[in-house]
Amino acid sequence: MLSNLFPNIDVQDFWVATYETFYMTILALIGTVIFGILLGLLLYMTTKGGIWENKYVNWATAAVVNVFRAIPFIILILLLFPFTEFVVGTIRGPNAALPALIIGSAPFYGRLVEIALKEVDKGVVEAAKSMGAKTRTIIFKVLLPESMPALVSGLTVTAIALIGYTAMAGVIGAGGLGNYAYYFGFQRREFDVVFLCTVAIVIIVFIFQFIGDRITNKLDKR
Amino acid sequence: MITIDGLRKIFTTDQQDIKAVDDLNLSIKEGEIFGVIGYSGAGKSTFVRLLNRLEEPTSGSVVIDKQEITSLNTNELRLARQEIGMIFQHFNLLWSRTVKDNIAFPLEIAGVAKQEREARVQELIDLVGLSGREDAYPAQLSGGQKQRVGIARALANRPKVLLCDEATSALDPETTNSILDLLVDINQRLGLTIILITHEMHVIRKICHQVAVMENGKIVEQGDVLDVFLRPKQKVTRKFVEQVMGTPGEEESITELVEAYQEGKIVKLHFVGETANQALISQLARRFPIDINILQGKITQTQAGAYGTLFVQIVGDPAECSRALAHVADETSVEVEVIRDAE
Numbered sequence: 001m002l003s004n005l006f007p008n009i010d011v012q013d014f015w016v017a018t019y020e021t022f023y024m025t026i027l028a029l030i031g032t033v034i035f036g037i038l039l040g041l042l043l044y045m046t047t048k049g050g051i052w053e054n055k056y057v058n059w060a061t062a063a064v065v066n067v068f069r070a071i072p073f074i075i076l077i078l079l080l081f082p083f084t085e086f087v088v089g090t091i092r093g094p095n096a097a098l099p100a101l102i103i104g105s106a107p108f109y110g111r112l113v114e115i116a117l118k119e120v121d122k123g124v125v126e127a128a129k130s131m132g133a134k135t136r137t138i139i140f141k142v143l144l145p146e147s148m149p150a151l152v153s154g155l156t157v158t159a160i161a162l163i164g165y166t167a168m169a170g171v172i173g174a175g176g177l178g179n180y181a182y183y184f185g186f187q188r189r190e191f192d193v194v195f196l197c198t199v200a201i202v203i204i205v206f207i208f209q210f211i212g213d214r215i216t217n218k219l220d221k222r
Numbered sequence: 223m224i225t226i227d228g229l230r231k232i233f234t235t236d237q238q239d240i241k242a243v244d245d246l247n248l249s250i251k252e253g254e255i256f257g258v259i260g261y262s263g264a265g266k267s268t269f270v271r272l273l274n275r276l277e278e279p280t281s282g283s284v285v286i287d288k289q290e291i292t293s294l295n296t297n298e299l300r301l302a303r304q305e306i307g308m309i310f311q312h313f314n315l316l317w318s319r320t321v322k323d324n325i326a327f328p329l330e331i332a333g334v335a336k337q338e339r340e341a342r343v344q345e346l347i348d349l350v351g352l353s354g355r356e357d358a359y360p361a362q363l364s365g366g367q368k369q370r371v372g373i374a375r376a377l378a379n380r381p382k383v384l385l386c387d388e389a390t391s392a393l394d395p396e397t398t399n400s401i402l403d404l405l406v407d408i409n410q411r412l413g414l415t416i417i418l419i420t421h422e423m424h425v426i427r428k429i430c431h432q433v434a435v436m437e438n439g440k441i442v443e444q445g446d447v448l449d450v451f452l453r454p455k456q457k458v459t460r461k462f463v464e465q466v467m468g469t470p471g472e473e474e475s476i477t478e479l480v481e482a483y484q485e486g487k488i489v490k491l492h493f494v495g496e497t498a499n500q501a502l503i504s505q506l507a508r509r510f511p512i513d514i515n516i517l518q519g520k521i522t523q524t525q526a527g528a529y530g531t532l533f534v535q536i537v538g539d540p541a542e543c544s545r546a547l548a549h550v551a552d553e554t555s556v557e558v559e560v561i562r563d564a565e
Contacts, residue, residue, distance in 0.1 A: 127314035130274055131328040131379075132303035141330070145318045221359040222317050 008190035017180035028101035035106035040113020065107040097174035112154030116147040149220040156212025223252035229282035242268040244439035257426040260436035266419040307376030311388035346374040366397035386418035423465040486537035492557035495527035510546040512538030
């Protein structure tokens with residue numbers, strides 16, 4: 001049936017492309033979580049009145065975050081080519097997309113993490129201090145668990161932006177559905193390929209949104 | 223137990239320095255419930271936070287159980303805080319943890335082993351009367367229940383002192399009373415010293431032994447709760463006493479009483495910490511051939527006994543009336559003031 005409706009689709013290529021999109025999104029997401037939470041924590045902890053209050057660190061972190069968020073993603077990829085080549089050893093294929101994907105979305109997620117942490121009740125942090133908690137305990141047993149629903153819903157938003165980024169990266173050779181749609185659909189004027197890739201990406205987005213919402217609801221005991 | 227000497231906290235803003243706590247000196251005995259009352263902005267919340275250095279004092283010293291809190295380094299302070307429990311106006315529970323896990327949190331911080339932790343948590347849940355709600359989340363609890371969790375959590379590491387920061391201000395009157403009863407119960411059972419700050423005189427009256435009145439960062443009046451009730455010196459204290467006793471406006475109402483009740487004596491009975499003769503009126507009526515008519519008054523209970531005034535009309539043989547009043551004056555601590563003698 002697939003071949004009747006979409007005569008130009010190579011099923012094998014399509015599944016590979018879909019797999020590559022998932023691969024890039026999930027690996028980039030893992031990197032984004034790690035660096036995003038680090039950035040978000042750094043922003044939150046060094047802010048005025050924070051536990052590690054430090055004007056300079058806060059300013060520098062905010063500057064890095066703002067600069068990388070300001071650069072359009074497609075330009076960021078080009079800008080990072082030398083870095084990517086140095087780290088990954090190539091500038092082609094899904095792995096080569098990862099540095100740009102992570103550097104592109106971690107600052108965005110970092111801001112969402114900062115917002116989530118700001119929403120944690122100051123009184124609860126104060127209560128933990130009054131019990132003699134170490135800063136490490138406050139981070140891992142108060143700040144992160146108490147902001148978990150917001151961290152997860154922020155991650156859902158980030159994941160969806162990331163799926164969009166993978167498609168852009170695909171156009172300049174990273175593989176995945178974006179790559180497939182551009183080279184096999186757009187350039188050969190076979191628009192059924194473009195259409196199917198669009199449908200596939202929309203479905204992937206819906207899957208991420210659905211899973212994210214479910215987890216958020218499950219975590220939220222407020 | 224607790225000695226506070228020259229304690230000061232000055233907040234520096236661009237425009238001016240704000241003296242939140244200004245040269246405070248206090249000494250609090252072991253096992254005492256010590257109340258600090260003041261209007262908002264009086265500095266009482268800052269004061270209680272200075273005791274465990276949630277706010278760093280600008281100068282002065284705090285000594286709790288021979289340990290000078292104000293000279294500890296960060297790590298020593300952390301350990302000292304584990305022996306100072308604190309409860310809050312808005313409970314400050316972790317919503318992501320169940321009742322059980324909230325109470326276990328300070329034990330985790332203190333590094334108590336899991337098995338011991340669980341036993342202790344169960345003990346505390348029983349102590350504060352939350353059995354059956356162990357696995358509920360804070361969002362599923364009422365305000366009073368949340369504060370019970372807060373109290374259990376504060377007591378987990380067997381503290382020497384419990385600090386209460388407006389612990390009942392977010393609760394309705396009935397729940398307030400049940401929480402106050404729990405605090406008295408804990409104070410008596412564990413011999414725990416409690417320092418509580420509040421803006422409600424009702425709280426002071428009901429559970430405190432000692433009270434300090436704060437205004438503009440200073441303690442303006444301090445003493446036994448009954449003494450302060452009886453002889454409030456400062457205007458602000460009188461206003462707090464009126465919160466509980468109602469405004470006096472005695473002058474007019476007494477004249478009215480004297481006019482309305484022409485017969486017999488009219489007497490003002492002043493109860494000051496009377497505990498032995500709670501049934502004074504009925505005792506008098508039984509002992510002497512007189513009739514007693516209660517005209518007006520208000521009696522309230524404090525930790526040291528009843529406090530308040532009653533206006534009564536005494537009708538009967540003048541000699542018997544005088545004997546009855548002499549009996550009150552000699553045998554009880556109730557003060558007698560004859561407003562109008564029988565003609």
